[in-house]
Amino acid sequence: MIEESPGVELSAFRRWAITGCVMLVTVMQVLDTSVTNVALPHMQGALSASVEEVTWVLTSYLASNAIVIPATAWLTGFLGRRRFFLVVTVLFTGSSLLSGLAPNLTLLLVARVLQGFGAGPIVPLSQALLWEIFPAHERGMAMAVWGIGVMFGPIVGPTLGGWIVDNWSWRWIFYINLPIGALAFVLGGLFVFDSPQQQRPRRIDWAGLVFMVLGFGAAQLVLDRGEQEDWFASNLIWMLTILAGLALVAFFIRELLAEEPIVDLTVFLDRNFAIGTAMMAVVGLGLFSSMLLFALYAQKIMGYDAWTAGFVLAPGGVGNLLSLIVAGRLVARIDQRLLLAFGCLFNAAGTYMMSDLSLGVDYWTLAMPRFVQGLGIGFLFVPLTVMALATMPREKVANGTSFFNLVRNLGGSFGVAIAATVLARRSQYHQSTLVGHINVWDPETASRLRALRRYFESRGADAFTAERQALATVYRGTVEQAHVLAYADEFWLLAMMFALLVFAVPLMRRVHTGPIEKEGVIVEG
Numbered sequence: 001m002i003e004e005s006p007g008v009e010l011s012a013f014r015r016w017a018i019t020g021c022v023m024l025v026t027v028m029q030v031l032d033t034s035v036t037n038v039a040l041p042h043m044q045g046a047l048s049a050s051v052e053e054v055t056w057v058l059t060s061y062l063a064s065n066a067i068v069i070p071a072t073a074w075l076t077g078f079l080g081r082r083r084f085f086l087v088v089t090v091l092f093t094g095s096s097l098l099s100g101l102a103p104n105l106t107l108l109l110v111a112r113v114l115q116g117f118g119a120g121p122i123v124p125l126s127q128a129l130l131w132e133i134f135p136a137h138e139r140g141m142a143m144a145v146w147g148i149g150v151m152f153g154p155i156v157g158p159t160l161g162g163w164i165v166d167n168w169s170w171r172w173i174f175y176i177n178l179p180i181g182a183l184a185f186v187l188g189g190l191f192v193f194d195s196p197q198q199q200r201p202r203r204i205d206w207a208g209l210v211f212m213v214l215g216f217g218a219a220q221l222v223l224d225r226g227e228q229e230d231w232f233a234s235n236l237i238w239m240l241t242i243l244a245g246l247a248l249v250a251f252f253i254r255e256l257l258a259e260e261p262i263v264d265l266t267v268f269l270d271r272n273f274a275i276g277t278a279m280m281a282v283v284g285l286g287l288f289s290s291m292l293l294f295a296l297y298a299q300k301i302m303g304y305d306a307w308t309a310g311f312v313l314a315p316g317g318v319g320n321l322l323s324l325i326v327a328g329r330l331v332a333r334i335d336q337r338l339l340l341a342f343g344c345l346f347n348a349a350g351t352y353m354m355s356d357l358s359l360g361v362d363y364w365t366l367a368m369p370r371f372v373q374g375l376g377i378g379f380l381f382v383p384l385t386v387m388a389l390a391t392m393p394r395e396k397v398a399n400g401t402s403f404f405n406l407v408r409n410l411g412g413s414f415g416v417a418i419a420a421t422v423l424a425r426r427s428q429y430h431q432s433t434l435v436g437h438i439n440v441w442d443p444e445t446a447s448r449l450r451a452l453r454r455y456f457e458s459r460g461a462d463a464f465t466a467e468r469q470a471l472a473t474v475y476r477g478t479v480e481q482a483h484v485l486a487y488a489d490e491f492w493l494l495a496m497m498f499a500l501l502v503f504a505v506p507l508m509r510r511v512h513t514g515p516i517e518k519e520g521v522i523v524e525g
Helices: 012-046 056-079 081-101 105-119 122-133 136-167 177-191 206-225 235-257 265-269 271-301 306-330 336-353 363-390 394-436 443-458 463-507
Strands: 510-512 522-524
Touching: 012 056, 012 081, 012 105, 012 122, 012 136, 012 177, 056 081, 056 105, 056 122, 056 206, 056 394, 081 105, 081 122, 081 177, 122 136, 122 363, 122 394, 136 306, 136 363, 206 235, 206 394, 235 265, 265 271, 265 394, 271 306, 271 336, 271 363, 271 394, 271 463, 306 336, 306 363, 336 363, 336 463, 336 510, 363 394, 363 510, 394 463, 443 463
Parallel strands: none
Antiparallel strands: 510 522
8 A cells, every 4th residue: 555645756657657547537437427328228128118218228327426526635635545446436337247147127226326325436536636736836737637437438338338339239339438437446446546635534423424315415406306297397306306405404414513524514715616616507508518419410400320319419529629638738827817818708609500500501510619619628627627626625625526516417417408408498489479370371481382282292202191291391391490599599598697607707816826836825805
């Protein structure tokens, strides 16, 4: 077991070896989340499950993920960082194997709950570790390099998942985690060490633990199941919402009063962290919902398969890679608020470009906005992370990264839920509006119906059938146009949201980093 003391300085090789190790487990975790979405229809058929039942494969994972993330810092102190890293790596890898071997839906759901518990701490644990081992002036580049792994999964996942389930089996989306997890375990055992600042808790805050599990678990279930259950028309959603509200209020009160809380809420006294966390929630909402809308438009409206839809998202990865590298180099040299403002504006531009949609768009009309938004992601991710965590004492960084990732995930879940709901509502609105303007006595409509009727008659249909088919074709085109308008509305709203986010940037303080970190960093209001 490798120990480090506060006075020991790591070599560059050791730092980047640790970075590579945590990147592996991060890629494994984020890749699994995005790949599973593509495989749900295949799982449904193989396990003889209904649509409602198979969606619990995602819900169970997200709920357990949300439960464990807030406790990451406490679990790190209780078990020790090195041991905890190895435990979550083994838990995630082992439950991936169980998921692939599951003979029925029940065992698959159990395995997915365990997988969520293993996946939740990976990202905040990795961020806290990188924050500790790199000096202040190198943290931006370290976060940028690690961020490439974070963004890798959502970009490559749908394409990779589509190829795997089409050519092999849905079970292989879990089996591919095994070699990655095994390598990460070996590297973690060699290079990861316990934090000298971490203190082991003397007792377990059982009341806080229970409130946390109930509160965050119920909140995640509300966000994930709301659209399917028709939100507050469902008694289940009402009960979960009330449970989440009461449990979370009790949790926060308990954590403020406990001597050794599971979550240290004093991190929110730091101005940069409080504002940065709020912005990260909004960014998570915008990024997750826009990626969902891009993927749905490519597959549902344009008729692309999962493989082709993945290539629509791929240019975003290229833009993201470029911006992460540039932002990583600039974040210690210029005012981070400028980079953050650029990130907001690039995302606003990318989503606004998608608000001008039609049924006849080509590949590049879809790919270019993704590239522009990808450029913006790096300029959001790197400076926001650096400014939010820079002024925080090192012993609180693990706690801060836990909350930082929790709100990003909850913001993403909220964004996906809201995007699906608004899409359905706006589609209904535009459909009723367009249908109300279609009149068979209108010369243009009548001409269109005559042309369609002649076409179907030329294909062998009798006069009555041709008339019905012509009307059905016009109606189907109206519905498709209503969907397109609904997507355009959502992208316009997201563009306005990212643009308005710029006004929150001046509220944060610039962070000055030097080549040598002594007492900390210098900030200016």
